[in-house]
Amino acid sequence: MASSLTATYPWTKVPLISCAPMRLIANATLAAAVSIAGGLGFIGAGSDISTLSSELFQARDILTKANISTNTGVLPIGVGFLIWGAPLADTLAVLRKPENIPAAVWLFAPRNPNQLKDWTEGVREATSNKTKIWIQVTSVREALEAVKLASPDVLVVQGTDAGGHGAAQGAGITSLIPETIDAVTEHCKSSSSAPLPFFVAAGGISEGRGAAAALCLGAQGVCLGTRYLAANEATIASGYRDAVLRASDGGTTTIRSSVYDQLRGTTEWPAGYGGRGVLNASYRDHEAGVTFEDNKKLYDEAVASGDKGWEGDRARLTTYAGTGIGLVKTIMSAEAITQEVRDNALKVLSSVSVSKL
Ligand SMILES: Cc1cc2nc3c(=O)[nH]c(=O)nc-3n(C[C@H](O)[C@H](O)[C@H](O)COP(=O)(O)O)c2cc1C
Incomplete structure (x- = not known):
């Protein structure tokens, strides 16, 4: 070396x-x-x-x-x-x-x-x-x-x-x-x-x-x-990138969780890992007790809506990003x-x- x-x-x-x-x-x-x-x-x-x-x-x-x-x-x-x-x-x-x-x-x-x-x-x-x-x-x-x-x-x-x-x-x-x-x-x-x-x-x-x-x-x-x-x-996707550019204060606006993996179907990860991404309606609904089936249905609709799935208060699509997101401008x-x-x-x-x- x-x-x-x-x-x-x-x-x-x-x-x-x-x-x-x-x-x-x-x-x-x-x-x-x-x-x-x-x-x-x-x-x-x-x-x-x-x-x-x-x-x-x-x-x-x-x-x-x-x-x-x-x-x-x-x-x-x-x-x-x-x-x-x-x-x-x-x-x-x-x-x-x-x-x-x-x-x-x-x-x-x-x-x-x-x-x-x-x-x-x-x-x-x-x-x-x-x-x-x-x-x-x-x-x-x-x-x-x-x-x-x-x-x-x-x-x-x-x-x-x-x-x-x-x-x-x-x-x-x-x-x-x-x-x-x-x-x-x-x-x-x-x-x-x-x-x-x-x-x-x-x-x-x-x-x-x-x-x-x-x-x-x-x-x-x-x-x-x-x-x-x-x-x-x-x-x-431009919707993903815009969501990254919009977010600030990443300690409160991102979360490490397995919810996004479940919704996307990427569930083969070994135990003990979670994905950090922008905290959005998918996570909030999961926490509020919305069933997986209902959350998944909403997620799939968001996927079908393309970049719109990253927009506004009801943004649901997975947006993997770290707490340093607020410094990405x-x-x-x-x-x-x-x-x-x-x-x-x-x-x-x-x-x-x-x-x-
Ligand atoms: C969107 C995204 C996808 C990632 N995918 C992988 C991956 O496929 N393999 C991997 O080893 N790490 C992956 N990572 C984690 C990175 O290796 C790295 O640890 C992380 O990006 C560093 O933190 P930062 O995002 O705050 O810069 C990913 C990170 C992000 C943000």
Whole structure:
């Protein structure tokens, strides 16, 4: 492993800004744009790899035109998998092709911890160790488990403010990152076979101040999901994106719950996870005791109404997003978002002065 996280990915700039592998939303165009801006973009394959080859083909085309040098012959992007559902053997068959080898593979949400070991060993073998392994964890316990079983190159430490799926019960990054770093460092010191991974912070970081704070907590890079929902290159319905832009005060206007999964029919998630999204009529009706059947009927009607299903007081459609939603105010290119977050994080870090405190 290189001496720093950005040295691992030679086209990236300090500090490393990455875009979360949001299933259906973070496709080739978004992932490539983030990497072209000196970050690391992830394609969100999720649990379904039916379009993976074509997404990689498209990403390769965009990245080749941008002429990014990776030194090691890998594609300068990552791919994220939800390993409770993604098929390992078929995935390895795609990643094994020399033209498809990504710089990073992101693993999240195993059905049982041993899947982390199987996936890590499989990817490392298929890509001759060229692909670095990122594992997203939601607690100190999961971090230690991941390090012991899979020795990842990077641990993405996801706090409870994160949009989309995460631990139903969890902590924010302010306490989670330092405690995780301490516990993992202690373990790696006492075990000669366990190299210390890099740490990336995720959850509630929408702009430079949050990114700077995460770096102060000890992370070497940051990952943003919610902010990139408002990127030009995100594959997202305009009603969804407008709902993100309208929302503020995310601690009160978003909620982590399994209600949206039930209504959408995405119920294969392992126990212990919930999806954070904008709190709307679907959740309020569920809490008020409306039966699942009635709520589902209203949900399906909202789906049929298209973008209107995200509008007004009776908006019902799933709008996965994190508590940092109030800091997402305008649609920008992924390149501009990546640069802005990176530049502002550096500005904040250099402007903190003890004399002003
Ligand atoms: C719309 C949306 C979809 C997501 N989908 C995935 C996914 O498919 N796989 C995954 O590992 N994480 C997914 N996440 C979670 C991200 O990996 C990440 O932890 C989160 O976006 C970070 O918090 P933030 O949204 O506050 O930036 C998703 C997040 C969002 C907002």
